Amino acid sequence: MKLSPWDTIEVKDYSKLFDEFGIQPMFPVFSESYLFRRGIVFGHRDFDKFLEARESGQRVSVLTGIMPSGPMHLGHKMVVDQCVLYQDKGVQTRVLVADVEAMATRGIPEEQARDLAVNEYLLNWVALGLDLKKSDVYAQSNRSVPYYRLAALLSGRVTNAEMTAIYGDLSPAKTVSSLLQSSDILHPQLKEYDGPHNVLVPVGVDQDPHLRLTRGFADKLGLIKPSSTYHRFMSGLDGGKMSSSRPGSYIALNDSTKEALRKVDNALTGGRDTAAEQRKKGGQPERCMVYELLTYHFMPEDKELARIHADCKSGKMLCGECKKILKDRLGAFMDDLRKKREKARPKVKKFTEEMFTC
Numbered sequence: 143m144k145l146s147p148w149d150t151i152e153v154k155d156y157s158k159l160f161d162e163f164g165i166q167p168m169f170p171v172f173s174e175s176y177l178f179r180r181g182i183v184f185g186h187r188d189f190d191k192f193l194e195a196r197e198s199g200q201r202v203s204v205l206t207g208i209m210p211s212g213p214m215h216l217g218h219k220m221v222v223d224q225c226v227l228y229q230d231k232g233v234q235t236r237v238l239v240a241d242v243e244a245m246a247t248r249g250i251p252e253e254q255a256r257d258l259a260v261n262e263y264l265l266n267w268v269a270l271g272l273d274l275k276k277s278d279v280y281a282q283s284n285r286s287v288p289y290y291r292l293a294a295l296l297s298g299r300v301t302n303a304e305m306t307a308i309y310g311d312l313s314p315a316k317t318v319s320s321l322l323q324s325s326d327i328l329h330p331q332l333k334e335y336d337g338p339h340n341v342l343v344p345v346g347v348d349q350d351p352h353l354r355l356t357r358g359f360a361d362k363l364g365l366i367k368p369s370s371t372y373h374r375f376m377s378g379l380d381g382g383k384m385s386s387s388r389p390g391s392y393i394a395l396n397d398s399t400k401e402a403l404r405k406v407d408n409a410l411t412g413g414r415d416t417a418a419e420q421r422k423k424g425g426q427p428e429r430c431m432v433y434e435l436l437t438y439h440f441m442p443e444d445k446e447l448a449r450i451h452a453d454c455k456s457g458k459m460l461c462g463e464c465k466k467i468l469k470d471r472l473g474a475f476m477d478d479l480r481k482k483r484e485k486a487r488p489k490v491k492k493f494t495e496e497m498f499t500c
């Protein structure tokens with residue numbers, strides 16, 4: 143299996159990640175969050191050490207990134223939900239805007255990267271609960287001298303063979319981006335920031351190569367190795383991989399409510415060819431995108447989700463009824479999110495004008 147931060151990947155068997163990459167299975171924690179309760183956050187590296195440090199009163203922080211290269215969709219929302227969970231627990235949260243990486247590796251012009259960062263991502267992050275006053279949100283293009291000095295220093299602490307072992311073949315742009323990502327994760331431990339402490343990075347598992355590289359650097363520099371957690375990927379609405387080149391495969395947070403509901407109408411379900419057949423054989427929630435959306439985002443109540451699963455399997459519930467439950471919740475969510483975005487707009491505009499001032 144190949145993990146790459148730059149290619150769309152699909153994981154068919156998550157248990158292979160434990161054997162092949164040394165990721166640890168997640169243990170029971172944060173039962174108030176359905177992302178943890180349901181095993182959507184399925185794996186970690188040294189998450190126990192992060193929790194121990196926090197519980198013993200040591201400084202800890204959380205850092206994650208925004209890649210401003212396409213629409214923000216429901217798949218991205220899972221990281222926001224986790225960051226808001228930590229923020230509500232009083233953990234310092236850092237969010238980096240990877241605008242330099244977007245320019246270097248994806249050819250996104252600077253102005254476009256900044257526009258996407260603000261209008262696709264940060265507005266939605268704030269609408270979903272990120273408190274800008276409690277967070278350190280920054281753009282790679284405008285971080286400090288110590289941050290860039292660290293990235294340059296890291297370039298001398300790794301060989302081409304080590305980079306290739308982790309990432310496979312790398313272009314110069316991807317090499318620079320990897321070093322910047324490592325500096326993103328490690329620079330909070332510099333004396334100019336908060337000094338050595340445990341930094342947790344909640345990400346999709348495609349980002350694990352950056353964590354492996356960075357943990358190696360931490361060892362070499364005598365810093366504390368970052369911890370990480372990994373969440374599952376959502377499938378595309380058509381049952382394939384989610385891809386920004388196929389807008390029908392995802393629900394973007396900036397979609398109109400009407401468009402989002404239309405996408406649910408067209409989503410692949412695990413229903414049978416006819417109502418009679420479904421009543422007789424039952425549906426297949428395990429291959430149903432409607433059920434996945436309920437599980438990952440729109441049905442935090444475990445009992446109600448279990449009821450839908452049972453009623454689907456027994457043939458008692460048909461897909462029309464099930465889609466209506468999802469559409470009612472999704473429609474309310476999209477309407478509410480739009481209002482919160484508009485409310486947040488002046489604050490985010492002012493904040494990001496300062497953030498991007500070079």
Ligand code: SF4
Nearest residue numbers: 412425430454461464
């Ligand atoms: S009844 Fe619901 S969960 Fe079952 S296949 Fe249909 S849409 Fe999916």
